[in-house]
Amino acid sequence: MNISFQPKLFSTLRNYSKEQFYADLMAGVIVGIVALPLAIAFGIASGVTPEKGLFTAIIAGFIISFFGGSKVQIGGPTGAFIVIVYGIVQQFGVAGLAIATMIAGVMLVLMGIFRLGTVIKFIPYPVVVGFTSGIALTIFATQIKDLFGLHIDKVPGDFIGKWITYSHHFDSINFWALGVGIISIVIIAITPRFSKKIPGSLIAIVLMTLIVYFLKNKFGITGIETIGDRFTIDPSLPRPAAPKIDFAAIQTLLPTAFTIAMLGAIESLLSATVADGVIGDKHHSNTELIAQGIANIVSPIFGGIPATGAIARTMTNINNGGRTPVAGIIHAVVLALILLFLGGLTKHIPMSCLAGVLVIVAYNMSEWRTFKGLLKNTKSEILVLITTFSLTVIFDLTIAIEIGLLMAAVLFIRRISETSSISIFKEKVHEADFIEGSTDTEKLTLPKGVEVYEIEGPFFFGVANKFEETMKTIGDRPKVQIIRMRKVPFMDSTGAHNLQSLIKSAQKDKIHVLLSGVNENVHAVLIKNNIEKLLGSENICSNINAALMRADEIVKNNKI
Structure with missing residues (x-):
């Protein structure tokens, strides 16, 4: 080092x-x-x-x-x-x-x-x-x-x-x-x-x-x-x-x-x-x-x-x-x-x-002017400010710093979790801009029995449970689930564990899972956590077009 x-x-x-x-x-x-x-x-x-x-x-x-x-x-x-x-x-x-x-x-x-x-x-x-x-x-x-x-x-x-x-x-x-x-x-x-x-x-x-x-x-x-x-x-x-x-x-x-x-x-x-x-x-x-x-x-x-x-x-x-x-x-x-x-x-x-x-x-x-100015910010920031200030005055600085940092971390995770979203597509899905090399976003028709779940934002412990809950709310079970990850910048161990559990659960229900648009960092996490081995490398596709072709092939050949 x-x-x-x-x-x-x-x-x-x-x-x-x-x-x-x-x-x-x-x-x-x-x-x-x-x-x-x-x-x-x-x-x-x-x-x-x-x-x-x-x-x-x-x-x-x-x-x-x-x-x-x-x-x-x-x-x-x-x-x-x-x-x-x-x-x-x-x-x-x-x-x-x-x-x-x-x-x-x-x-x-x-x-x-x-x-x-x-x-x-x-x-x-x-x-x-x-x-x-x-x-x-x-x-x-x-x-x-x-x-x-x-x-x-x-x-x-x-x-x-x-x-x-x-x-x-x-x-x-x-x-x-x-x-x-x-x-x-x-x-x-x-x-x-x-x-x-x-x-x-x-x-x-x-x-x-x-x-x-x-x-x-x-x-x-x-x-x-x-x-x-x-x-x-x-x-x-x-x-x-x-x-x-x-x-x-x-x-x-x-x-x-x-x-x-x-x-x-x-x-x-x-x-x-x-x-x-x-x-x-x-x-x-x-x-x-x-x-x-x-x-x-x-x-x-x-x-x-x-x-x-x-x-x-x-x-x-x-x-x-x-x-x-x-x-x-x-x-x-x-x-x-x-x-x-x-x-x-x-x-x-x-x-x-x-x-x-x-x-x-x-x-x-x-810094009373700064303090006064921060009182106009979001409720979460005001809560962190007032709590840290009050704990410093009434108790001591050790408690104030520890709890202040903990609150700020929790609120940050919550805010990041709120920026992450999960969308479900059952009939048509937008094609990725970079696939065609233009700004056109054609809608691709999904084969019967195929659904796409797009994750947008970091796939970490604050979002993993949200994704799992979303998957549980699905009514009819599709034959193929495509998890689109083109907008996932990173994945932590909790996200990987939840994804692994979801894949195993889907396989028990005879549902085939494909991953689409996985970047290098996320792919490395998949390899470390044996998810690629669990899925098979042919089921981790570079883009949505390749994933839909693979899904169509699975449906036609009934390889479930």
Whole structure:
């Protein structure tokens, strides 16, 4: 088996120029600065320490750029993982999170090796929007405590439990913290109007950190909680320490790891596809999955959390001139330098300011306009959207993805089944256009005792039963049944089994079965399932004319 692994870094370096390096350097520095507050915020919101978010952005970000299949993809922790990571930490601890992330990494590598990159792209859009919007609402709910400065010892993990707890503690609002959070949100919202280069989140964090520091030291206002009040930050690079993995842990964490892997695959490939449209390139989806897998295997060893391609940071990279993976590598180096030399300053960042940053992240993730637009689609798509959204919010992402994908698959099979039809002809049948080499469709008269059953569409497990039921409704039994398959593109094992059962049943009733217009793919299935042997090769005809001649011969010779 040929493994599709073609990192973009090595192909882009062949014709690399000094001018492109300067562009990548500038983009990498800017993206590194943009990633700083987000990595810290995602780390805290995920239930781990701030530096773990930075470790992920540094280690995973470097690996994704070095091995990735996209020229401009920026990897690291993302908002999509907050909900699931928080749940894992609460239930299994940081060690459980590390194991789940590594298992997910192995799954991603296997997805890339088995060339599933293109398959992931076909996950229905309502499923993606449903759980993305659900994650956004859940992220918003997790930030209420810090945004309002509420005095709550422990916030429940479930969505409804959170709001019940909040309602009991709203009398403890810290208006200083709320003011910092609201001003942070306003700054982030209005920044794009006057600055396209410097991100609003960075401006808000720098400005509000200075203001809160000034209020604490000059006016003695100490009620505004900062990162340093809750966490002890170690401003040094992590040391590798692999978690202890046993079979019991793998068995327990496998479903959660699958969710991490699916979410990582979907988000990274969506990000890479969006980037392709902007820069006019085409990423290697399987290479990208392998790179994401390696990143998620290595990241936990250095204290990191799950990582994937980040759309916002990838677009920032593109908008600032990044066109090769060198920019992503520089972004990781910049973050490492900030951690080493300025990491101690992060303890002064107000928690309510970070909550404001994540409220904006949640709003951007919500895709409420898209969600609203999808509500105008078919009832089945609306059902998938609402179900996936509701399960994400009320239960968890693992259940939402599994049931959302299952529903989408069932509805897809139903839709395909509806496009397949079975027609019965007892007196005349249309001649195939391609037989005569023209667009004329003459009607051919059927010999007495001959009937034609035409299948149109795929003959798979969703249609096979329909065909069997149609055959059972026939009144008088003909002497010859011609099953016309010119419009059957493929047949699966269930279709083959039902066809085989039907032929055996017909032969018991002394009815001769002929097949007409079988293409190469379907013919191969017939051979594998011994149907050709059961019928006889002379009874599998290339077109309807040949089948009718054979039927006429059987009727005249009474070879039943």
